[in-house]
Amino acid sequence: MSTQTDQPSFVDRYPEEAAVVRRSLLVAFVMLGIGALMGLVQALHRTNVLRIIDSADYYTVLTAHGVFLAIVFTIFFLVGLYQWAVTRSLDRSPVDIRFTHAWATMMTVGSLMAGAAILLGFIDEVPVSADVLFTFYAPLQAHPIFYAGLAIFIVGTWMAGADWFRTWLAWRKDNPDERIPLQTFMVLTTMIMWYVATLGVAVEVLVFLLPWSLGLIDSVDPLLTRTLFWFFGHPVVYFWLMPAYLLWYTVMPKIAGGRLFSDPLARVVFILFVLLSTPVGIHHQYVDPGIAQGFKFIAMTNTMFLLLPSLLTAFTVVASIEHGARQRGGTGLFGWLTALPWRDPAFTGMALAGLLFAAGGFSGMVNAGMNINYLVHNTLWVPGHFHLTVGTAVALTFMAGTYWLWPQLTNREIYSRPIALAQVVMWFGGMALMSNAMHVAGLFGVPRRTAEPQYSFDFPALFGTIGELRLQIAVGGTLLFISTVLFLSNLAFSLGTPKREGFGQTIPPALSGPEDSPAVLDNMKLWAAIAVVLVVLAYALPLGAIISDNGLFGVGIEPYPMLVRPLFDWAGATLAGLAEVIA
Amino acid sequence: MSGTTVPAESNETEAEPSVSAATGQEEIQRELSHEEYDPKGTLALILIYFAILMAMWVFMYFVEFLGNELVVVG
Amino acid sequence: MHIHSYEKLWLGMALLLIVGFIGTITYGTVGAGVQMVDDSGGNVEPGNVSEHEEFGEPGVEKVGENEYDVHVVARQFVFNPGSEVYGAIEVPVNSTVNFYVTSADVIHGFSIAGTNANTMVIPGEVAEITIETEETGEYGIVCHEYCGEGHHNMEGLLRVVPEDEYNGSTQ
Ligand code: HEM
Ligand SMILES: [Cu+2]
Ligand SMILES: [Cu+2]
Secondary structure, three states, X not given: OXXXXXXXXXXXXXXXXXXXXXXXXXXXXXXXXXHHHHHHHHHHHHOOOOOOOOHHHHHHHHHHHHHHHHHHHHHHHHHHHHHHHHHHHHOOOOOOHHHHHHHHHHHHHHHHHHHHHHHHHHOOOOOOOOOXXXXXXXXXXXXXXXXXXXXXXXXXXXXXXXXXXXXXXXXXXXXXXXXXXXXXXXXXXXXXXXXXXXXXXXXXXXXXXXXXXXOOOOOOOHHHHHHHHHHHHOHHHHHHHHHHHHHHHHHHHHHOXXXXXXXXXXXXXXXXXXXXXXXXXXXXHOOOOOXXXXXXXXXXXXXXHOHHHHHHHHHHHHHHHHHHHHHOOXXXXXXXXXXXXXXXXXHHHHHHHHHHHHHXXXXXXXXXXXXXXXXXXOEOXXXXXXXXXXXXXXXXXXXXXXXXXXXXXXXXXXOOHHHHHHHHHHXXXXXXXXXXXXXXXXXXXXXXXXXXXXXOOOOOOOOOHHHHXXXXXXXXXXXXXXXXXXXXXXXXXXXXXXXXXXXXXXXXXXXXOHHHOOHHHHXXXXXXXXXXXXXXXXXXXXXXXXXXXXXXXXXXXXXXEOOOOOHHHHHHHHHHHHHHHHO | OOOOOOOOOOOOOOOOOOXXXXXXXXXXXXXXXXXXXXXXXXXXHHHXXXXXXXXXXXXXXXXXXXXXXXXXXX | OOOOHHHHHHHHHHHHHHHHHHHHXXXXXXXXXXXXXOHHHOEOOHHXXXXXXXXXXXXXXXXXXXXXXXXXXXEOOEEEOOOOOOOOEEEEOOOEEEEEEEEOOOXXXXXEOOOOOEEEEOOOEOEEEEEEOOOOEEEEEEOXXXXXXXXXXXXXXXXXXXXXXXXXXXX
């Protein structure tokens, strides 16, 4: 990759900010590596290809996989990317970089605490564990440092949002009449959504689970805490997706040699996410007892309308790429596809990610379909679905985006473009194989989250196919793991390529620019207010009904700690042990 | 450092190639404005996607789901 | 704000798709009669399950001409009845079966493998689902929600037997 430009790169212009971005991405990639290893163990274990762990430990592995990948990897990448996007598009530094360092530190400390609680579950001698999976449904109970770590992590993300809002307000003072640059617009709308969404999990953890794990309250209501979890659990999906969309809308047209087709439509899409992401969480509870069918129906209609922004995105993004292809000489109804820069791993990775997202979109429509949820709920279909969305549309876009972003953050070239290209193609192939087999196995009734789905009865599949599906999952998972290793090692070698100039990149303006759109789109307060109203409308009645049935803290619910001794005993034992060592 | 001013959103048409591009990647050959460009290929692709979605939905809902055993009726 | 005519077309089609999905699902509820698990099962304290009128002695009970109530208690890591230690659940073919499932400890799942009968089992709540048995045969039952380190051992069996072989007891 010897493309030379005369623009100064991001790190030339904003060295301190580039350092924050780099560090966030590095944390994200370390988590990706650990998570992928866990994924490999799962794929081989549950297909009975290779069982190196005890089946009881499978759930420790699965908790680590879910938390490290779906929470830590995705969100650390997000904060890194968004720090870059805000700085670049406003062309200005944070108001106080120390605050920027503070939130990055908070998030790291929180992740380390939660991560330690999970991984200590492997060591039987240490009575700390958090084998509660990333959904941590009560009354399964994790060690308090797991919940405390999560809380600190989330507060860190809130501070990050505050930092970006502050930067924007400062910019606004100097530029009172300008439209918000698109990337900053995307960051701000994402964070409004996030503030609304995280209310659910903040209440769940701070009011219920953390005090309960410390023994301050006796009991929590499983249905209520679970409903609060999903209040957050659906919008978090869009928290993963919106940074990927930011890359698709603003970076992908650039590397395709084209321009964004419509800036106003991109804004409309992000506003729809702010409004509709949260009042839909009950769609994860379609088959929960204790929630009336009417509430489920409302969640279903809201969810279906939430398809709209993604369907619009499909058009705008593909049209922007087609624009690039035609500017690069592409012709014909489909012939232009050959004029795309397929040898650029950043482009190919994002394009393949988008392709699998189109397939994942379909299985998501099935998940969303209320009564058809009976067919797929908690079967392997569901992880089949979200490995296409968060596991590919998001994860592969992030990796592909890194090939483009990293040189601008370091002034160093990516070690090997061909390896990068092989890596993204391998992820695509591995995931197509694994995810397709998971979908099909799910239709036969094979459950998810299970170490040994070999029961004393047979799943009603055609003879022999369950064995084939297992093999596809194992092979797909192995390809994915190799792909992750290629990504990480390519990046590690890129730390040592020679430094040079000329990695600056500009992002071309949209074909139809922001001046074409009504100014009300930029009114953040208005959208935040409407989002809150919609959430109240969707959740006041269901939450009220649960609380009036069960009370706030449930009736007669015993905790089922996933640890052997409570915190204080453990601290005591540790101190005693230390004293012995010193003496 | 941020004193070196490069407009964030440059209107310059000669955009530099992607830093991740392969050596010798084709350059942009012509400029297409909003007026000159109709995304015909995109429309064709998205219509195909629409047809697939409809067919798959009907299959999943009416064959796989309603045709499955033990439908929950109450 | 000028939107390209193709984009307007796609917006219209996307809305059509969404309305079509909602329409299908409404048909499933109203036309095909598929009902979601809801709050009709009521509540039961997990600690008091063994003293509960029905869940104290869970099992199959004939409640009408061709209608049976089946009360099931899920606990780490068995279904009572359903799992081997308690015996399979047995019901006759061509009958209406109302399942009432609750948990005595943590959250579990209750899924009759490969069929549409599938519900969460949440402590404090009673999941009520009604099915119609149309064919004889054996169906596996799995707990499909992680419930602790023995989760993968939590399974059961449902036997749908011909009317004349049905002897009215759980075995
Ligand atoms: C090396 C690549 C990967 C492999 C081989 C892999 C494999 C798997 C498998 C087999 C499961 C199902 C386990 C079960 O239900 O018993 C699973 C679950 C899951 N995976 Fe992955 N995965 C990979 C990458 C990812 C990525 C990149 C993400 C997200 C960014 C992700 C997120 C998840 C989540 C959230 C679950 C569900 C955990 C739960 O049920 O609690 N995975 N993965
Ligand atoms: Cu959701
Ligand atoms: Cu279980």
